Amino acid sequence: MATGRAHRPATRSRGIPEATVARLPLYLRALTALSERSVPTVSSEELAAAAGVNSAKLRKDFSYLGSYGTRGVGYDVEYLVYQISRELGLTQDWPVVIVGIGNLGAALANYGGFASRGFRVAALIDADPGMAGKPVAGIPVQHTDELEKIIQDDGVSIGVIATPAGAAQQVCDRLVAAGVTSILNFAPTVLNVPEGVDVRKVDLSIELQILAFHEQRKAGEDAAGDAGVVPPVAARKQQHSTGSADQGPDGDVPAVMPA
Amino acid sequence: MATGRAHRPATRSRGIPEATVARLPLYLRALTALSERSVPTVSSEELAAAAGVNSAKLRKDFSYLGSYGTRGVGYDVEYLVYQISRELGLTQDWPVVIVGIGNLGAALANYGGFASRGFRVAALIDADPGMAGKPVAGIPVQHTDELEKIIQDDGVSIGVIATPAGAAQQVCDRLVAAGVTSILNFAPTVLNVPEGVDVRKVDLSIELQILAFHEQRKAGEDAAGDAGVVPPVAARKQQHSTGSADQGPDGDVPAVMPA
DNA sequence: CCATCTTTGTGCACGCGTTCACAAAGACAT
């Protein structure tokens, strides 16, 4: 507390583990809820329970940020909300472009969680000329041709891809070339990006398959593979007709999207 | 091997690492693409590149499944597709219920990736009586009251929650009570479930915040927190008016959903 | 049948993340 701002005290900025970063939003959410209920302080135990993690883990996570928190009392909610927000970069505004305004893209555009944090939808982009001008979530959809201009004019550094898998890589390349350095990918494809560009993937199909694996296991090992054991070289040929795309196994549809 | 079950060779079922399970769907997708192009075999190197992982990691992953693959040649695509599908439990049908048919729920219902794997949308459920009967993706929406009956009649064990955060826990409890043991949660809430129930979370807000963190770092440490440094105990009070829900920090909206 | 060459399968070491357990720090009561 000494003089205001020993300036970025210990905050060994460099050293925040990735796993910790991934949990900070969780803590922030729990803290915001407490803040709205005007709770002044919380112990690591309470906050950990609210965030669904172990209290030791939470304390260690916070220790990477610095020594906020008072022994015997806990953490000051408001202060911690601020510190985490700052650490996550939420004290500034992040313009975001969403490419691919299908069912999912529209759902994302309507997402209320954008504004509540520092995110702002700078533009909605779709390749379909018929969509151009049509407002979604109060924002007019723009054609893909405008992509580069929008990104440069608004200084967009975060892009969301909600296109079919077949178009994802191409869109990705254009986003990166235009200056985007962080991408949230909803298309079921492995994106190839140059070093320095971060990509995070959200894939419904993968999540379901992981659940199915555990579900099968829970169903018991005894009833091992009895139902529908198809021959190794089964006949599985469908789609691939329209050929709108050239890549993508399960249908070139975005991770979550209509056919 | 003594008693029955000489089947299931070495497949030390128990021992498949979680990290490996999470990658199997990735391999499966790449393999399916190869299969559609009628490629007979692939080397670990090629497949790894297609899946975006390290070849050593891929080989180790496959080693947990057993010794499929021929030295000097590679892996038989069709055979591997089958083996992974079986391991993931995709050779059987998994009826799935989607609860909360808002923008996101509709996008999920329309998702083509469901059927392509062993997943089948058994029912769409929403709490709004006005939605009842209205078809989404060709399936009529049913009211929440039917939830238990549907789950039990169809033997549903996987549920998808796409409701606002305020309703998520309640829906979750009902799903679990009715027999669901795997949940894919799109609502921005920590779900509390009894042991034995798997929960996977998909949260747009968290992903964006993680990207923002890295983005901020890339922007350079020099310009450390200069823009909009708000006072620790800032004034942040809004919403909470309608009180439609009682929980949920950023707006009680599902992970991805309109307000 | 043997030699060579390719590619798998895996033992091993390393690093990250998690958890335990406890000393230090401070609030609070007397």
Next chain:
DNA sequence: ATGTCTTTGTGAACGCGTGCACAAAGATGG
């Protein structure tokens, strides 16, 4: 002011996941 009691912050041990590097396996050619 002193003692007690609560809760943080962290050193250290452990376990999992990753990547290297290589021996074994088998295909292929002579």
